[in-house]
Amino acid sequence: MELAKRLQSLTPSTTLAITAKANELKAKGIEVIGLGAGEPDFHTPKHIIDAAYEAMVAGRTKYTPSGGLVELKRAIQGKLQRDQNLSYELSEIIVTSGAKHALYTLFQVLLNEGDEVIIPIPYWVSYPEQVKLAGGKPIFIETTEKESFKLAPEKLLEKITPKTKAIIINSPNNPTGIVYRKEELMKIGKICIDHDILLISDEIYEKLIYGKDQHVSVASLGERYKNQTIIINGVSKSHSMTGWRIGYAAGNKKIIQQMTALASHSTSNPTTPAQYAAIAAYEGTEQSVEDMRSAFEKRLNLAVEKIEQIPGFSVVKPQGAFYLFPNVKEAATRCGFETVDDFAASLLDQGKVAVIPGSGFGLPDHIRLSYATSPQLIEEAIERIGQFVQKHW
Ligand code: PLP
Numbered sequence: 465m466e467l468a469k470r471l472q473s474l475t476p477s478t479t480l481a482i483t484a485k486a487n488e489l490k491a492k493g494i495e496v497i498g499l500g501a502g503e504p505d506f507h508t509p510k511h512i513i514d515a516a517y518e519a520m521v522a523g524r525t526k527y528t529p530s531g532g533l534v535e536l537k538r539a540i541q542g543k544l545q546r547d548q549n550l551s552y553e554l555s556e557i558i559v560t561s562g563a564k565h566a567l568y569t570l571f572q573v574l575l576n577e578g579d580e581v582i583i584p585i586p587y588w589v590s591y592p593e594q595v596k597l598a599g600g601k602p603i604f605i606e607t608t609e610k611e612s613f614k615l616a617p618e619k620l621l622e623k624i625t626p627k628t629k630a631i632i633i634n635s636p637n638n639p640t641g642i643v644y645r646k647e648e649l650m651k652i653g654k655i656c657i658d659h660d661i662l663l664i665s666d667e668i669y670e671k672l673i674y675g676k677d678q679h680v681s682v683a684s685l686g687e688r689y690k691n692q693t694i695i696i697n698g699v700s701k702s703h704s705m706t707g708w709r710i711g712y713a714a715g716n717k718k719i720i721q722q723m724t725a726l727a728s729h730s731t732s733n734p735t736t737p738a739q740y741a742a743i744a745a746y747e748g749t750e751q752s753v754e755d756m757r758s759a760f761e762k763r764l765n766l767a768v769e770k771i772e773q774i775p776g777f778s779v780v781k782p783q784g785a786f787y788l789f790p791n792v793k794e795a796a797t798r799c800g801f802e803t804v805d806d807f808a809a810s811l812l813d814q815g816k817v818a819v820i821p822g823s824g825f826g827l828p829d830h831i832r833l834s835y836a837t838s839p840q841l842i843e844e845a846i847e848r849i850g851q852f853v854q855k856h857w
Pocket of ligand 1: 502561562563564565588634637638666668697698699700706710711
């Protein structure tokens with residue numbers, strides 16, 4: 465049977481594929497250390513689990529409104545006010561089955577055939593695929609290590625055409641961990657306002673920022689910026705709740721209304737007990753969020769120091785998220801590998817460390833390492849990578 469043409473160019477998620485391969489090796493008893501994970505390794509905090517349990521016991525296990533429980537929208541409204549000093553009406557918020565589905569739904573609502581969406585490289589693997597699935601055209605703009613992987617406004621201006629509908633800015637960033645500063649966002653936001661381009665601000669790693677940097681939402685820079693922005697966020701990374709599948713979008717009422725209509729025919733609603741859990745996440749203590757952040761910060765410092773010592777590796781030190789994105793081209797070449805993809809494949813097979821090749825994020829000279837694992841395993845894994853490089857050099 466011929467399957468849908470629409471999906472023929474769809475690339476399955478590289479991140480999930482490597483994790484699956486690593487798990488396969490582990491199941492055979494091979495001691496692989498996985499640095500591929502895109503999720504915190506901590507348990508979901510207990511008060512959040514309790515809230516879901518209590519909701520279920522009380523019988524709150526039925527359908528909810530498609531756009532999410534009013535109580536949860538209120539909790540999100542409160543969070544946006546508290547954290548970013550942003551006021552949204554309930555009709556400007558939709559709860560979704562994870563931030564990924566917020567983005568998917570948004571592109572379906574936004575794009576007509578051939579509409580262009582600007583995506584800075586490196587990007588999170590799902591952006592281009594989701595844009596294409598909605599009939600849109602990803603327009604890539606490369607960023608360099610010298611620019612700390614931040615989008616230069618001049619480069620953005622060059623790529624704008626009458627078909628440009630939106631741009632995605634992801635800060636803190638996956639895979640680089642870089643964090644945009646206020647002035648940088650202001651310049652990009654101003655261009656979006658001038659050219660009426662929707663700024664999709666993916667803030668899923670908002671709570672994971674280290675050192676002196678702070679999270680700035682472009683929507684918080686003024687009313688015009690807010691009107692031009694759709695915020696995408698959720699509890700997956702902030703509260704270690706990846707499996708609960710709760711995200712949200714906040715922005716223009718008309719867009720949110722259409723997204724809600726589409727959700728009513730696709731998901732019906734995000735899982736009900738998980739929505740109650742998310743209320744507890746946003747309204748309960750933030751201590752666990754801070755505890756996880758500070759544990760990640762220690763791991764980052766440990767991992768960067770060790771990675772920098774591997775010959776042929778160079779890394780821009782991140783300020784957020786839980787990834788390192790070193791350029792390893794020199795090491796790969798010196799070790800006799802034609803591509804970094806081959807280097808990563810061999811590192812998994814022989815070195816027993818799973819990392820994600822940068823090709824999945826649009827920068828094939830890099831690898832992404834996640835430090836969402838214990839400090840002991842981080843040390844051991846980087847040790848193994850160092851030995852692997854030394855052996856092949
Ligand atoms: N945006 C980015 C940049 C991500 O890295 C991820 C998850 O890996 C998501 C969105 C999706 O998060 P969620 O688990 O809420 O769907």
